[in-house]
Amino acid sequence: MHPRFSSPAPSPADSQDIAATDLPVLYADEVLAVIDKPAGLMVHDSALARGETDFAADRLREQFGRPIFLVHRLDRATSGCLLLAFDRETASALGKVLMSREVEKDYLAVCRGWPAEDAFEVDHDLDGGPGKPLKKPAQTRFAVLARTELAVPGSGFETSRYALLRAQPQTGRFRQIRRHLKHLSHHLIGDTSHGDGRHNRTFRMLGIHRMLLHAQRLAFVHPRSGERLQVVAPADTDGEFAKALAMFETAPPSS
Numbered sequence: 001m002h003p004r005f006s007s008p009a010p011s012p013a014d015s016q017d018i019a020a021t022d023l024p025v026l027y028a029d030e031v032l033a034v035i036d037k038p039a040g041l042m043v044h045d046s047a048l049a050r051g052e053t054d055f056a057a058d059r060l061r062e063q064f065g066r067p068i069f070l071v072h073r074l075d076r077a078t079s080g081c082l083l084l085a086f087d088r089e090t091a092s093a094l095g096k097v098l099m100s101r102e103v104e105k106d107y108l109a110v111c112r113g114w115p116a117e118d119a120f121e122v123d124h125d126l127d128g129g130p131g132k133p134l135k136k137p138a139q140t141r142f143a144v145l146a147r148t149e150l151a152v153p154g155s156g157f158e159t160s161r162y163a164l165l166r167a168q169p170q171t172g173r174f175r176q177i178r179r180h181l182k183h184l185s186h187h188l189i190g191d192t193s194h195g196d197g198r199h200n201r202t203f204r205m206l207g208i209h210r211m212l213l214h215a216q217r218l219a220f221v222h223p224r225s226g227e228r229l230q231v232v233a234p235a236d237t238d239g240e241f242a243k244a245l246a247m248f249e250t251a252p253p254s255s
Contacts, residue, residue, distance in 0.1 A: 022063045023056060026081065027231045031090040031224055032071075034231040035060065039079040039210045039238065044070060060084065071095060075175060077190070079241070080107070080215030080233040093223035098172065104219040107167040107177055108145075108235050110212035110244055111186040112199045114161045119143045122180040129174035139170040140180045146248035152202050160202060162189065164248045166216075177213060188213060189244075208240045 024036040037043065037056055044057040060068045069091035071083040085091035097103055120142055125135040146164040163186070167177045178194045181187055187196040189203050190211035203212075219230040236242040 023059060026233055027229065031087060032083070032085045032094065032222075033060075033064070033068075034218060035082045035084065036233040036237075037074055037079060037082040037215075039077055039241075042076045043073050043082065056082065072098060072172065074215055075178075075211075075213075077211035078107075078213045078215060079210075079238055080235075081105075081218040081231055082215070083218060083220075090223055094220070097220055097223070101170060102220065104217070105169055105215065106217035107169070108212075108214045108216050108241075109165045109167050109177060109181065110189045111163050111165055111181050112160070112189065112196055113186045114147050114163050115142065115144055115165075115184070115186055117144075122183060124180060124183050126173040126176060126179055132174070136173060137171060138173040138176050138180070140177055141168040141170065142166065143168075148248050150202070150206075150247065152205070160199065162199075162247070164245070203244070206243070208244050210238070210240045212241065212244050214238075214241055 023038070023041075025033060026036050027034040035056070042052050042055050044055050057068065057070060064086070066086055069085045069088060071085055071091055071094045074080065074082055083094065085094055094103075122138075122140045122142065124138060126138040127133050127135050143166045144163050145166055147161065148164075149159045149161050151159050169176050173179075175194065178188050178191050182191075182194040187194065187199065188211065189195065190200055190208070191213075192200065192211075195211075203209075214235045215233065216235060217230065217232050219228065221228050236245060
């Protein structure tokens with residue numbers, strides 16, 4: 001990866017006021033860029049905005065001083081790699097690459113429970129979200145990176161088990177990772193729509209209020225140069241995600 005220009009990711013203190021700074025640039029050249037989107041910022045206006053007025057797309061147009069074309073989306077509560085283009089031709093080329101599954105997308109996720117297998121795939125059709133009832137094929141590959149078991153006073157249970165996962169969606173359905181984890185009953189921590197309220201409350205007691213899903217890595221072939229790019233958004237620059245990752249430091253390796 002050879003970025004033309006970049007800016008450092010904000011410190012945990014800076015990230016408390018995401019409106020005060022430009023969005024961190026992980027890679028940029030004359031035709032495309034990859035941004036590190038903070039959790040809590042909507043990517044663009046939509047039916048889900050509910051009166052929201054602050055959007056990453058608007059900020060990025062002002063930040064770069066030119067039109068931008070979003071190549072894919074991230075949920076408001078998800079942080080990490082967001083791919084965009086600066087012209088329609090590049091956006092179209094990148095969109096075709098996404099559709100052909102030639103883009104590698106790695107997410108970090110924290111879920112309730114310990115999956116039985118270290119590596120597994122979910123093949124479970126999903127609809128397109130509100131107003132889109134037609135179900136389409138959806139596949140996500142998962143790998144367990146670490147496990148931990150926490151004592152949670154007052155929860156009614158002696159301990160609760162959690163796993164740190166790498167998720168690799170092979171398709172791009174609405175809230176795919178979150179809904180596939182719900183399908184497995186390994187709900188994503190912090191997910192207020194598809195998660196488990198008891199476990200979400202446990203993490204809030206521990207000072208973690210965000211949804212624990214982070215778009216960590218994008219790898220794809222540059223549509224102009226033919227170079228294979230790999231862009232990584234560190235998860236530990238977000239104070240709350242870093243706190244969650246620290247819970248797994250002494251966890252036994254998955255084996």
